[in-house]
Amino acid sequence: MKEIMAIIRMNRMNETKLALAQAGIGAITATGRVMGRGKGLVDFKVLKAAEEGNEYAVSLLGDGPRLIPKRMLMIAVSDDKVQDAVAAIVKTNQTGKPGDGKIFVLPCLDSYRVRTGEHGDKVLQ
8 A cells, every 4th residue: 555645736636636536546635735846946926827827937937935836635545556646647747847746655554444443455445
């Protein structure tokens, strides 16, 4: 079992949910808004347009110390679904421009369904 943590652009959430559902992954947890940045610095002259979803503006972000709003997804999947989930996220979010996001695949030791007390991979089904 693995946990996939994905950080994506705010405006790609709906397409990502649909792509994951089509890949057979229906259960996800998403935070409303996280703040961060990659290696590049941010120019706030174009940040407003970037926050509104203008991908060209996102690609122009340059020098500046501020953080950019993103969405963070947490998805628990069985080992055999990891590549399907990662592929769906990449396909939906890859523009080839800076700021497309990051995906981290982490070990998940166990999971529990609170309602029944079940645990392990059957919780994911």
